[in-house]
Amino acid sequence: MALIVQKFGGTSVADADRIRNVARRVVESHRAGNDVVVVVSAMGASTDELVALATDVSENSHPREMDMLLTAGERISMALCAMAIQDLGVSAMSLTGSQAGILTTSVHGQAEIIDIRADRVRAGLEEGRVVIVAGFQGVDPIGKEITTLGRGGSDATAVALAAALGADVCEIYTDVDGVFSADPRLVASAKKLDEVSFEEMLELSGAGARVLMARSVEFGRRYQIPIHVRSSFHDGVGTWVKEDVMEEAIVRGVAHDTSEAKVTVHGVPDKPGVAAGIFEPLAAAGVNVDMIVQNVSIEGVTDISFTVPKAHVAAATEITESVVASVGAAGVDVDDNIGKVSLVGAGMKSELGIASRMFRVLAEHGINIEMISTSPIRISCVVRGDDVEAAVRSLHDGFRPSAEPEEESNV
Amino acid sequence: MALIVQKFGGTSVADADRIRNVARRVVESHRAGNDVVVVVSAMGASTDELVALATDVSENSHPREMDMLLTAGERISMALCAMAIQDLGVSAMSLTGSQAGILTTSVHGQAEIIDIRADRVRAGLEEGRVVIVAGFQGVDPIGKEITTLGRGGSDATAVALAAALGADVCEIYTDVDGVFSADPRLVASAKKLDEVSFEEMLELSGAGARVLMARSVEFGRRYQIPIHVRSSFHDGVGTWVKEDVMEEAIVRGVAHDTSEAKVTVHGVPDKPGVAAGIFEPLAAAGVNVDMIVQNVSIEGVTDISFTVPKAHVAAATEITESVVASVGAAGVDVDDNIGKVSLVGAGMKSELGIASRMFRVLAEHGINIEMISTSPIRISCVVRGDDVEAAVRSLHDGFRPSAEPEEESNV
Numbered sequence: 001m002a003l004i005v006q007k008f009g010g011t012s013v014a015d016a017d018r019i020r021n022v023a024r025r026v027v028e029s030h031r032a033g034n035d036v037v038v039v040v041s042a043m044g045a046s047t048d049e050l051v052a053l054a055t056d057v058s059e060n061s062h063p064r065e066m067d068m069l070l071t072a073g074e075r076i077s078m079a080l081c082a083m084a085i086q087d088l089g090v091s092a093m094s095l096t097g098s099q100a101g102i103l104t105t106s107v108h109g110q111a112e113i114i115d116i117r118a119d120r121v122r123a124g125l126e127e128g129r130v131v132i133v134a135g136f137q138g139v140d141p142i143g144k145e146i147t148t149l150g151r152g153g154s155d156a157t158a159v160a161l162a163a164a165l166g167a168d169v170c171e172i173y174t175d176v177d178g179v180f181s182a183d184p185r186l187v188a189s190a191k192k193l194d195e196v197s198f199e200e201m202l203e204l205s206g207a208g209a210r211v212l213m214a215r216s217v218e219f220g221r222r223y224q225i226p227i228h229v230r231s232s233f234h235d236g237v238g239t240w241v242k243e244d245v246m247e248e249a250i251v252r253g254v255a256h257d258t259s260e261a262k263v264t265v266h267g268v269p270d271k272p273g274v275a276a277g278i279f280e281p282l283a284a285a286g287v288n289v290d291m292i293v294q295n296v297s298i299e300g301v302t303d304i305s306f307t308v309p310k311a312h313v314a315a316a317t318e319i320t321e322s323v324v325a326s327v328g329a330a331g332v333d334v335d336d337n338i339g340k341v342s343l344v345g346a347g348m349k350s351e352l353g354i355a356s357r358m359f360r361v362l363a364e365h366g367i368n369i370e371m372i373s374t375s376p377i378r379i380s381c382v383v384r385g386d387d388v389e390a391a392v393r394s395l396h397d398g399f400r401p402s403a404e405p406e407e408e409s410n411v
Numbered sequence: 412m413a414l415i416v417q418k419f420g421g422t423s424v425a426d427a428d429r430i431r432n433v434a435r436r437v438v439e440s441h442r443a444g445n446d447v448v449v450v451v452s453a454m455g456a457s458t459d460e461l462v463a464l465a466t467d468v469s470e471n472s473h474p475r476e477m478d479m480l481l482t483a484g485e486r487i488s489m490a491l492c493a494m495a496i497q498d499l500g501v502s503a504m505s506l507t508g509s510q511a512g513i514l515t516t517s518v519h520g521q522a523e524i525i526d527i528r529a530d531r532v533r534a535g536l537e538e539g540r541v542v543i544v545a546g547f548q549g550v551d552p553i554g555k556e557i558t559t560l561g562r563g564g565s566d567a568t569a570v571a572l573a574a575a576l577g578a579d580v581c582e583i584y585t586d587v588d589g590v591f592s593a594d595p596r597l598v599a600s601a602k603k604l605d606e607v608s609f610e611e612m613l614e615l616s617g618a619g620a621r622v623l624m625a626r627s628v629e630f631g632r633r634y635q636i637p638i639h640v641r642s643s644f645h646d647g648v649g650t651w652v653k654e655d656v657m658e659e660a661i662v663r664g665v666a667h668d669t670s671e672a673k674v675t676v677h678g679v680p681d682k683p684g685v686a687a688g689i690f691e692p693l694a695a696a697g698v699n700v701d702m703i704v705q706n707v708s709i710e711g712v713t714d715i716s717f718t719v720p721k722a723h724v725a726a727a728t729e730i731t732e733s734v735v736a737s738v739g740a741a742g743v744d745v746d747d748n749i750g751k752v753s754l755v756g757a758g759m760k761s762e763l764g765i766a767s768r769m770f771r772v773l774a775e776h777g778i779n780i781e782m783i784s785t786s787p788i789r790i791s792c793v794v795r796g797d798d799v800e801a802a803v804r805s806l807h808d809g810f811r812p813s814a815e816p817e818e819e820s821n822v
């Protein structure tokens with residue numbers, strides 16, 4: 001008897017058949033004696049369809065009304081899931097984010113969960129029901145305004161709810177089998193990982209692994225809620241993301257990210273306050289800066305490069321060009337044909353020479369490195385966009401991550 | 412400077428163009444110096460699409476979840492309307508039924524409005540905004556459950572909100588020009604009525620006029636809110652529904668209804684308690700009985716006929732057949748090829764001979780009358796379904812309703 005939060009993404013609830021499939025899984029867990037809370041995303045492409053409707057009506061930004069609009073998506077899927085569960089003879093009720101007590105900041109489209117007052121969820125569980133909660137949405141308790149959490153929001157809802165309820169596990173059902181040692185679409189020998197530590201998962205997510213967003217992992221780590229990432233299409237064990245893993249890997253996985261572009265500011269005078277002069281206005285404009293690299297200065301002049309999501313390139317260029325004169329720089333270059341390749345592994349902390357081996361592997365495959373950034377358990381290289389696939393394959397081949405015992409996880 | 416509640420139905424917000432059109436009309440009223448509250452239905456066929464989705468997932472009845480599902484419809488249209496209004500430079504905000512304080516009974520799918528606590532609506536108006544409220548939905552204040560109001564619910568929301576806010580008028584925008592003296596699809600000479608009294612409109616709605624549901628008219632009458640039924644496609648004056656009308660018509664209009672079937676219980680012993688024995692179980696099962704006619708008894712035995720919506724025929728038959736033995740009746744007949752034709756006019760109260768003239772007109776056109784029922788301002792006849800169109804035409808021709816002055820209404 002445990003308390004389980006199960007999150008099903010848009011693909012898992014994309015049509016009536018899949019919703020009935022979700023219901024079967026939920027009811028199975030419930031019948032096994034568990035209390036089950038279900039968090040659902042909007043059906044399949046329905047969020048995109050709502051965005052398209054909004055674009056059709058208006059080309060301007062209406063953050064409050066956009067949240068009102070988009071939250072209709074989970075409302076639809078959660079009601080349908082509740083119906084399908086009831087059809088299997090188990091009492092169920094759906095709750096909106098607001099009804100479930102998901103309290104957030106007031107930033108429409110990008111709200112952060114600040115508290116969860118899950119009284120109605122608990123009451124539902126006490127009545128023996130499965131409670132279905134809308135993912136991705138909440139309410140700002142001061143303005144009473146409906147908010148959405150932005151990308152990966154449903155995962156965040158699930159993990160935060162699991163933390164608030166003191167759940168034993170948060171299961172994230174998805175259309176892949178778990179977290180892999182590399183993207184299996186690129187690397188045929190990539191393996192599903194049985195276990196990944198929170199710390200590693202945070203780095204993998206930040207380095208481009210799409211299966212879990214960093215914010216959900218962060219919640220899991222802060223409140224010590226084990227996250228089980230698994231397939232919604234079969235019963236196999238997926239990947240456990242948790243604090244302590246059985247075996248510490250030097251390289252747990254190879255991640256890549258082609259969603260960013262590189263902006264370079266040339267001829268920057270090497271004096272105090274210049275970097276702040278560039279990055280403060282970017283931050284103020286909400287541009288999401290990832291890697292920042294500054295070369296050693298030659299004759300008092302240096303280059304500063306940084307990466308931003310491609311969607312932020314226009315804003316980043318405009319802002320950077322406007323500050324070039326004020327900081328006395330020479331000019332700005334934008335390059336959107338780049339990719340980031342990263343090695344992640346908690347064992348790196350105690351192992352020397354991983355970085356140099358990484359650079360050697362890339363060199364042997366004729367891949368040029370344009371930027372480098374490291375954390376204690378991660379090394380990332382920016383390479384040409386066209387080189388990303390080859391880089392991922394050669395690194396996976398060179399480091400052979402996930403050489404773990406074959407038996408299932410013991411959690 | 413007035414306070415106006417404007418209600419736009421599904422056809423009026425069916426796509427982006429029409430939503431922008433609604434926004435233009437709303438902004439026009441706002442710019443003319445009025446406070447404007449807008450009530451919207453779900454877009455076009457979207458409620459039907461949501462019902463189809465639910466049917467796809469489950470063939471069972473899930474009233475609570477159905478309400479959760481269907482309320483997504485107005486959420487979408489109201490957010491889009493708010494965006495379109497803001498695009499025209501007027502501040503706007505959308506509110507769900509719950510946010511707008513539409514408090515209802517707890518009967519899912521058929522809730523009744525019991526109170527309106529429109530604080531957020533008033534606050535929005537005081538800030539100079541147009542407030543858009545989701546029609547058709549509310550919240551049960553005890554269980555905090557989301558409810559829907561059933562057919563015609565958005566009109567009810569609009570009129571009730573107008574009453575709660577003390578609005579000067581409730582404008583119901585629709586895809587027809589107003590209330591007609593007969594269905595213009597059947598009667599080419601049918602005329603738009605400039606004015607109809609609340610009392611007449613209640614009878615017309617009950618007799619099958621689809622443009623306004625009786626429950627909204629009842630709200631308007633109880634709180635004395637003039638209702639202006641008008642086209643969402645042009646600026647012309649529609650029909651004013653209000654307490655006192657300029658001219659009292661003997662026959663205001665001819666209404667018809669082909670949505671009902673006739674159930675006849677034969678050989679009913681004519682003794683006390685028999686009618687109750689038939690109609691109590693029907694009421695308990697939620698069967699909506701309209702006309703009831705009992706013939707004079709011959710040798711202590713009579714027939715009782717009644718009409719019910721075709722959707723309730725199966726339930727009505729089952730229940731009636733099960734009580735036939737207990738009341739000692741001979742049997743039950745069901746006839747779904749019938750129609751009801753009604754004359755409505757407040758002037759009937761003081762005019763003799765309208766009924767006999769009606770029967771004469773029908774007889775002259777070879778139309779047989781199967782049931783008759785009257786109110787002080789209405790006469791209804793049940794005829795063969797195939798005779799309904801001819802009956803409406805001949806009565807409209809014979810009574811020439813709406814022979815009103817040609818000038819516009821003075822309201």
